[in-house]
Amino acid sequence: MLTLILLLFTILISSLIFIFIKWAEEKNKYWSKRNINCLKPKLFIGNLYEVLCGRKNISEVQQDVYDAFPNDDVVGFYDFIFPRLLIRNPEWVEKVAKNDFSYFVDRRPPLKHVKNPLAVNLFSMCGNQWRVYRQKLSPAFTTGKLKYMLDPLAECVNNLLTLLESHAGEEVDMKETMELFSMDVIGSCVFGIDPGVTKNPNSEFRTIGKTIFEFTAIQQFRFAVLTMLPKLAKKLNFTFFRPEVVTYYCNIILNTLEYRKKNGIERHDFIQMMLQLQSKGKLDSQSTDPADDDLKTDKTLEGDDVQITDELLIGTAFGFLTAGFHTTASSMTYALYELSRNPEALEKTKREIKEQVAVHGDITYDSLKSMTYLEKVLKEALRLHPGSPSTMRVCTKEYKFPNGLTMLPGDSINIPIYALHRDPNNFPDPLSFNPDRFDETPTPGTYLPFGDGPRMCIGMRFAMTAMKYALSKVLLNYDIQLGKTNETPIRMAPRGFLNVPKKEVNIKIIKV
Numbered sequence: 001m002l003t004l005i006l007l008l009f010t011i012l013i014s015s016l017i018f019i020f021i022k023w024a025e026e027k028n029k030y031w032s033k034r035n036i037n038c039l040k041p042k043l044f045i046g047n048l049y050e051v052l053c054g055r056k057n058i059s060e061v062q063q064d065v066y067d068a069f070p071n072d073d074v075v076g077f078y079d080f081i082f083p084r085l086l087i088r089n090p091e092w093v094e095k096v097a098k099n100d101f102s103y104f105v106d107r108r109p110p111l112k113h114v115k116n117p118l119a120v121n122l123f124s125m126c127g128n129q130w131r132v133y134r135q136k137l138s139p140a141f142t143t144g145k146l147k148y149m150l151d152p153l154a155e156c157v158n159n160l161l162t163l164l165e166s167h168a169g170e171e172v173d174m175k176e177t178m179e180l181f182s183m184d185v186i187g188s189c190v191f192g193i194d195p196g197v198t199k200n201p202n203s204e205f206r207t208i209g210k211t212i213f214e215f216t217a218i219q220q221f222r223f224a225v226l227t228m229l230p231k232l233a234k235k236l237n238f239t240f241f242r243p244e245v246v247t248y249y250c251n252i253i254l255n256t257l258e259y260r261k262k263n264g265i266e267r268h269d270f271i272q273m274m275l276q277l278q279s280k281g282k283l284d285s286q287s288t289d290p291a292d293d294d295l296k297t298d299k300t301l302e303g304d305d306v307q308i309t310d311e312l313l314i315g316t317a318f319g320f321l322t323a324g325f326h327t328t329a330s331s332m333t334y335a336l337y338e339l340s341r342n343p344e345a346l347e348k349t350k351r352e353i354k355e356q357v358a359v360h361g362d363i364t365y366d367s368l369k370s371m372t373y374l375e376k377v378l379k380e381a382l383r384l385h386p387g388s389p390s391t392m393r394v395c396t397k398e399y400k401f402p403n404g405l406t407m408l409p410g411d412s413i414n415i416p417i418y419a420l421h422r423d424p425n426n427f428p429d430p431l432s433f434n435p436d437r438f439d440e441t442p443t444p445g446t447y448l449p450f451g452d453g454p455r456m457c458i459g460m461r462f463a464m465t466a467m468k469y470a471l472s473k474v475l476l477n478y479d480i481q482l483g484k485t486n487e488t489p490i491r492m493a494p495r496g497f498l499n500v501p502k503k504e505v506n507i508k509i510i511k512v
């Protein structure tokens with residue numbers, strides 16, 4: 001009897017495993033059935049094998065797929081079991097991100113099974129809710145508002161200079177230093193507190209913040225379950241962020257909100273603007289500056305509304321932290337790294353900064369605006385090392401590409417930013433650092449460090465201002481030389497969603 005039960009049990013388990021494997025094999029035929037080229041995916045992990053075993057970063061893996069089919073407009077990619085259409089043709093990139101945006105409004109399908117205040121933010125919002133909230137939030141990022149943001153930024157830059165002062169004449173790990181600076185900026189300008197991260201790298205804001213971005217094997221497993229089996233994830237009470245992280249950031253915002261409301265305190269930062277949004281329903285000042293044109297949104301939605309709850313404010317601030325921290329830190333690190341390897345570009349940048357300081361008396365908002373070469377240096381650093389490997393869109397209504405290829409609601413699209421930036425058809429001699437290539441505007445759909453279209457990075461202007469401000473102050477005070485102990489070329493950390501240097505990036509700083 002026991003033998004029979006064991007036999008039946010073995011047959012049952014084997015059949016289940018067989019069905020599961022057949023199901024996964026079927027998933028891996030998605031692109032071949034649609035006659036779209038792709039590199040052979042592995043069972044359950046798709047094209048992510050080299051990422052999961054730590055050999056390559058997701059940008060490099062997507063570039064391999066992109067480069068494998070140089071004559072195709074699109075190629076197939078498998079993110080675990082999920083098929084994504086990777087777009088190679090820049091005109092089609094423009095269609096998805098900009099011209100036919102109404103078919104591709106969302107970044108991902110709605111996160112129906114996620115119950116977590118930190119998940120409610122602009123990045124993950126969908127449809128009309130996203131449109132309305134983006135429209136409400138956009139004025140916070142206009143040129144006019146950013147000018148005021150220089151006050152809290154100045155404090156962070158001073159702390160950075162104090163930190164560098166104590167290491168003058170030495171090799172400094174810029175990866176670590178810029179991460180500290182970037183955390184200070186988010187703490188001060190977004191959360192409205194003085195996180196003291198540059199002064200004390202072991203502060204709670206930094207140590208807890210660091211865990212958000214750790215992509216350990218357990219995190220990878222949780223992420224895989226959350227994305228592939230969201231219902232099971234809910235049953236198992238899985239969240240992407242650990243409960244103590246959620247509690248910590250919720251408390252900071254709630255305490256700041258309460259303190260400001262109670263004491264009538266006002267400060268030039270994002271939390272203040274979000275408080276205004278909560279009390280008045282909108283932010284004052286609609287910008288007429290043409291530089292703010294990309295922030296213009298859909299006016300027809302002015303009648304609709306999104307309730308600005310405390311939960312939404314918490315999610316927004318946390319969203320700014322996750323979207324802005326690593327991207328800003330690594331862009332500055334890469335800019336300094338490239339400048340330290342390119343003495344001519346470094347000299348030109350330093351000369352421009354000195355000239356502008358002579359004209360304006362100091363580093364001001366207007367002097368930063370006039371630093372056009374520094375801007376090109378940052379643009380070129382962002383071309384070679386974009387913070388984000390790619391960006392996503394999901395098809396929300398049936399759509400046909402010019403060759404007749406049909407996208408169905410739910411089909412997922414990937415715009416491979418890194419691969420597009422390194423394609424010699426888009427940028428000749430793509431691996432060389434040449435800021436002057438930005439004397440001409442890149443072909444639309446080829447250069448997207450901040451994404452493109454109505455859903456592009458809302459923090460772009462803030463990030464550029466913060467980076468220009470800090471870099472100009474650093475280069476006004478220091479000469480820089482590439483450290484002797486770096487790996488060349490520096491490699492990207494293989495795990496995680498963003499392009500971050502794998503190891504330290506040492507640069508010698510010499511006081512001038």
Ligand code: HEM
Pocket residue numbers: 097122123124134319320321323324325327328331386387388390391392448449450451452453454455456457458459460462463
């Ligand atoms: C160098 C720094 C940064 C880079 C390279 C960067 C890059 C990006 C990219 C590629 C996207 C996706 C855009 C798309 O899908 O078309 C994005 C979205 C976003 N970024 Fe940034 N970002 C940076 C800094 C920041 C900062 C400092 C903030 C906040 C203060 C921020 C907030 C956001 C938000 C909220 C979104 C989602 C926008 C939406 O869906 O409407 N980013 N960013």
